[in-house]
Amino acid sequence: MNESIKPDDIDPVIHERVRLAIVSALAVAPEMSFYELKSTLGLSDGNLSAHATSLQQAGYIEIAKTFKGRRPHTTMRLTPTGQKAFANYLETLRKIIQKGGQTMD
Amino acid sequence: MNQDEAQVRMQEIQRIMERATLWTILPGTSAIIGGLMVLGGCLVSYLMFCSIENPSFSPIDFAGLLELSLYGQIAFCVMWFLIGVGGVVAEIHFARLQAKRQGISPKGRSARLAFFSLTPSVVVAMVLTVKFLAPAELRTQEIQYIAPVWMMLYGTGVYTAGLFSVRAPRTLGMAFIAAGVASINFFQQYGVITAALSFGLFHIVFGLYVIRKRRAGPST
Numbered sequence: 001m002n003e004s005i006k007p008d009d010i011d012p013v014i015h016e017r018v019r020l021a022i023v024s025a026l027a028v029a030p031e032m033s034f035y036e037l038k039s040t041l042g043l044s045d046g047n048l049s050a051h052a053t054s055l056q057q058a059g060y061i062e063i064a065k066t067f068k069g070r071r072p073h074t075t076m077r078l079t080p081t082g083q084k085a086f087a088n089y090l091e092t093l094r095k096i097i098q099k100g101g102q103t104m105d
Numbered sequence: 106m107n108q109d110e111a112q113v114r115m116q117e118i119q120r121i122m123e124r125a126t127l128w129t130i131l132p133g134t135s136a137i138i139g140g141l142m143v144l145g146g147c148l149v150s151y152l153m154f155c156s157i158e159n160p161s162f163s164p165i166d167f168a169g170l171l172e173l174s175l176y177g178q179i180a181f182c183v184m185w186f187l188i189g190v191g192g193v194v195a196e197i198h199f200a201r202l203q204a205k206r207q208g209i210s211p212k213g214r215s216a217r218l219a220f221f222s223l224t225p226s227v228v229v230a231m232v233l234t235v236k237f238l239a240p241a242e243l244r245t246q247e248i249q250y251i252a253p254v255w256m257m258l259y260g261t262g263v264y265t266a267g268l269f270s271v272r273a274p275r276t277l278g279m280a281f282i283a284a285g286v287a288s289i290n291f292f293q294q295y296g297v298i299t300a301a302l303s304f305g306l307f308h309i310v311f312g313l314y315v316i317r318k319r320r321a322g323p324s325t
Contacts, residue, residue, distance in 0.1 A: 010106065017117075024118045025125035032125070036272055040125055090118070096111035 013058045014089045018043065018051045023086050026061060026078040034074040052076060060085055132199030136312030139192035140305045146188045147301040153177060154297070167252060167296035168245040182238070219266040226262030230255045249293040252300045256285030259304075277311045 014020050021041045026032060032040070038048050055061045060082030064075045078086070106114075154162065154169035162169045170181055200216065233254050237247040264278025284303040292299050 020114070020118065021121050024121040028122045029125045033272070041121065090115075093111045093115050093118075096106060097108055097115065 009092050011085050011089050013054065013060065014085055016051070016054075018047060019055055020089075022048070022051060022055060022076075023060060023078065023082060026076060027083065027086050031075050031077045034076070037076060055082070058082075058085075132196070132203045133312040133315035135192075135195040135199035136308045136315065138195045138199075138312075140308030140312065142188045142191055143308065144301055144305040146185060147297050147305060149184060150181065151297050153181060163294060165297040166249065166294045167300075168248045168294070170248055171243050171245065222266035222268075223259075223262035226258040226265075230258040233258075246293070249296055250289060252296040253285045253289035253293070256281050256288060256299070256303050258285075260285060273311070273314065277307060280307055 014023055018041075021043075022037060025037060025040055029036075034045075034048065034052075037043070037052075038045065041048070052061065052063060056063050058081075059079060061076050062079055064077075066073050066075070150167070150169075151164050153173060154164035154166070157164070157169050157172040159172050162172050170178055173181060234251050237251050237254075240247075260278045260281025260283075262278070263281060264275050267274025267278060281303055284299060284307070288296070288299040288303075
């Protein structure tokens with residue numbers, strides 16, 4: 001039986017490619033610094049910063065700004081809300097793949 | 106979103122997760138076990154060298170191998186070979202456990218990347234070790250080069266493996282390279298100590314760091 005996936009099932013915050021990459025990386029690494037995420041995902045400073053802020057505003061990631069010596073050190077980690085949203089997104093993808101469902105874009 | 110797009114998304118997610126987990130599947134436990142085995146090996150080496158009657162050989166100098174009996178030399182080489190094999194076996198075992206716990210493939214891209222990055226350096230180190238040990242008459246300096254050569258080449262492999270991941274493995278690799286450079290230039294006669302500090306202590310510190318980071322994270 002085909003189950004159609006409603007557009008509302010797909011979280012627009014996570015669905016964006018860069019934000020999905022950030023959340024995917026943070027889902028498996030307990031904590032990553034700004035530099036580590038930037039180099040792992042191949043993003044520019046501005047791009048990562050803008051999307052990380054969007055995720056923070058949605059409550060999906062925590063951003064901690066500290067200092068290492070005199071240099072600013074920014075780390076990010078996924079919040080429980082972010083973990084749940086990511087799990088839901090994966091579940092939606094699985095449904096689409098397994099049941100051949102299609103969102104009505 | 107249709108089925109194909111969802112499939113592509115899934116593959117992208119998997120790729121990113123594997124890349125980001127290179128260091129998290131590096132099991133802290135096996136690093137600590139490996140470090141402890143090396144410390145044990147250094148202690149046994151020291152005790153073996155202490156039994157040498159020639160006063161010109163220090164018990165913290167691997168060149169003491171020259172003064173051991175043939176049986177002692179064979180036992181020494183077998184012990185270090187077994188420590189190396191034991192370290193690799195522990196690494197593979199705990200990496201597989203960790204990967205299973207995190208629901209990722211132990212043969213995934215990250216694991217393959219780590220394997221292919223480390224293998225050339227380790228093979229070169231093995232070839233050089235055999236070359237240093239092979240001459241009919243062993244020479245002091247060549248024996249003293251073995252530990253620093255392993256430090257530098259192992260460090261190169263670890264650094265390369267960490268290139269596509271987070272900073273921790275790269276820092277470990279750099280520490281090994283620095284230790285090897287210092288050791289081959291200034292501390293050749295202190296091989297037992299430098300091996301204990303690098304392969305022993307560095308691994309233990311790295312293992313504790315990985316465990317602490319993992320425990321601190323929300324995903325564990």
